[in-house]
Amino acid sequence: MTEARESRPLLGAAEIRALAGELGIRPTKTLGQNFVIDGNTIRRIVAAARLDPAETVLEVGPGLGSLTLGLLDAAARVVAVEIDPVLAGRLPATVARWRPDAVGRFDLVLSDALKVAELPREPTAIVANLPYNVAVPVVLHLLEHFPSLRHGLVMVQDEVADRLAAKPGSKVYGVPSVKAAWYGTMRKAGVIGMNVFWPAPKIHSGLVGFTRTDAPATSASxxxxxxxxxxxxxxxxxxxxxxxxxxxxxxxxxxxxxxxxxxxxxxxxxxxxxxxxxxxxxxxxxxxxxxxxxxxx
The missing domain is CATH 1.10.8.100 (rRNA adenine dimethylase, C-terminal domain)
Structure with a gap:
């Protein structure tokens, strides 16, 4: 994308809180909602995702749209899957206000990411700030059901990031590590502090990048x-x-x-x-x- 598009404004703390106030909502622990309120963090995530400008990106849990805007600046299309009907109902208006030129490049699906099996577009990458409590099941579900996903970057609890990226012999190597390896190569891509979220979680977040590879050659399913x-x-x-x-x-x-x-x-x-x-x-x-x-x- 051009330098002009990369420098376009993103949602900050004031804008996120104003949107939440307008909708009369507070982030809920049940849905694992922690909204990113720092534009530089959004830029860092988008850069670490290594997106091609022609790609269609799948975003899970877009919330109030802070990461969504950054992804629309970096990719051809964004398909967002949101479980909260109130947040989903507001997203198109947020895109229209902040990125009016991208309205035709944005698709919204109101669904639980653990149940979605069909999307309006075939995504080639996933970039998402995932709820801590369902991060691993969501990653494995999406990789299973959408083979078009070739790479991506997800933000999860830092401990979970370590597990997903762990190699055999590591102290944190376990079920998430091995199952993720069925689909491709996972790598730890960074750590995100607590103060860039609203509300601020009590633990750090970790970035995990992945590149899909062929499943092991085996007669077993x-x-x-x-x-x-x-x-x-x-x-x-x-x-x-x-x-x-x-x-x-x-x-x-x-x-x-x-x-x-x-x-x-x-x-x-x-x-x-x-x-x-x-x-x-x-x-x-x-x-x-x-x-x-x-x-x-």
Whole structure:
């Protein structure tokens, strides 16, 4: 985008509070609403997202529109998904007032992001300030249902950002880390302080960037691989042989599958990459197929 567009005014603390007052609302913890009130933070987020000017960006939880305006300056289109009907009802007017030239490039969907499965445009990127309490489920849901999403940047609780970007062997590596790796590469892209929000949260936020890559080459389905991941981390302190015994049917069968997959039964889930979980899932699929074939005979 041109320098002129990059320097266009954004919503600040006064404008955000005025909009909220006009609508008679206060941010709610239930919906995880913390509105960004600092224009420089918006510019930082948009810059870190590395958007192409021709892209269609998906924004989840636009709220009062502070990030929305910055995204309209950087991308060809913005599709915003908002669950709050009062906020959603005001967004088009905010865009029309602050970015009248972008009205035709803005689409609004009133929906829960955890349930949306269809959008008016195919998004190529996601940039969002996500509610802390549903951030991971939202990210995984959108990556599953919208394969057109090739990259993006989300702002989440800083601790969650660390988990999403964690690599095998890290102390914070867990279910979010491995499941996110199914879809692509996650990276920590920065930390955001508390005072740029209204109301100010009690913890820092983290930026997580991602680039989609092909899913691991495997005969197992995503659901089968995710089933192994859930079982492996259900009891973090236990070895994989013990943690997967219920999933496999017995400890002995879990050990057999693990060895067949080239995984040490005494290892723990925290050290396995997504490809290794996929190999374990393949063993369960093979065993189930063999059992079914025997039953047919």
């Amino acid at each position: 995503r659901a089968e691989v995710f089933g192994v991941i859930d079982a492996a981390f259900s009891q973090r302190r236990k070895t994989l042989r013990a943690a997967l015994s219920g999933w496999a049917g017995s400890g002995a069968e879990a050990e057999r599958m693990l060895r067949a997959a080239g995984v040490d039964p005494q290892a723990r889930g925290e050290v396995l990459a997504i490809t290794e979980f996929a190999r374990i899932a393949e063993q369960k699929r093979a065993a189930t197929g063999s059992a079914e074939a025997g039953a047919v005979r």
